[in-house]
Amino acid sequence: MYTNILVALSSIQIALSDHNIFEPNQTERESFRVSREVLDEAIALAKPFKANLTLLHVLTEKEIQDGIRKFGSxxxxxxxxxxRLKLLExxxxxxxxxxxxDQIFPKLVSGxxxxxxCNHARLWKNDLIVVGRRERHFHLLxxxxxxxxxxxxxxCTTFVVNSKASSISPEGANSVVVH
Structure with a gap:
């Protein structure tokens, strides 16, 4: 039974289906799709357990630079x-x-x-982390x-959501749980 689930979002831009602010490139579109799939899976996992979700948005330095360029500052x-995090909430x-x-900018937190x-999951005593991935095969993890x-x-246990855009098996499985 899970009670406290950490949802690691790599990008929240298109998770909201708000395409009018900027035109994403192919890599960004894939990231957005994975984040949307991660959020949907996390909600589906949380409901039967009545678990709490913590949405963690971790930005890389490159994402911040791209965002500054797109939004002006x-x-x-x-x-x-x-x-956007508030809308997702x-x-x-x-x-x-x-x-x-929670949103993490790299200048505020090192690593x-x-x-x-992983550090946030330890600190918040999460019993499940839901994270996405874009690679095509689980053996590449x-x-x-x-x-x-x-x-x-x-x-804690990790639930990996594979992008539905990249099939990992003939059966079409799109996630794996690792203890």
Whole structure:
């Protein structure tokens, strides 16, 4: 039974289906799709357990620079991310799941996204981490990517959501749970 689920979102831009602010490139579109799938899976997991979700948005330095370029300043980009996280929070609450959120900018917290996710799961005593991945095959889950790092270092069970855009098996499985 899970009671406190950490949802690691790599990008919240299109998770809200709000395409009018900027035109994402192909890599961003894939990231957005994975984040949307992660959120949907997390809500589905939380409901039967009446678990609380914590949405954790970890930004890389590159994402911040891209956001500053698109929104004109770091402050405007941070405000936009906060606004979108609040909308996601409202959406999750509307689905009947308790939720809060945190946003991590790398200058405020040291470490890579995978480390930050694991550290927050330890600090918040989460019993499940839901994270997405874009790689096509689960045998490629090495410690180099964010999801791979989380699998190898998480203090709790990890639920990995594979992008539905990239089939990993003939049966079409799209997730794996790692204890």
């Amino acid at each position: 770091k402050e405007k980009f941070e405000q936009e991310c906060q606004r 409202d959406e999750v609450r509307g689905a009947g799941v308790e939720v809060d959120f 890579k996204p995978g480390e930050i996710i 090495g410690p180099g990517g964010v999801s791979g790092y989380v699998i190898y270092h998480a203090p």
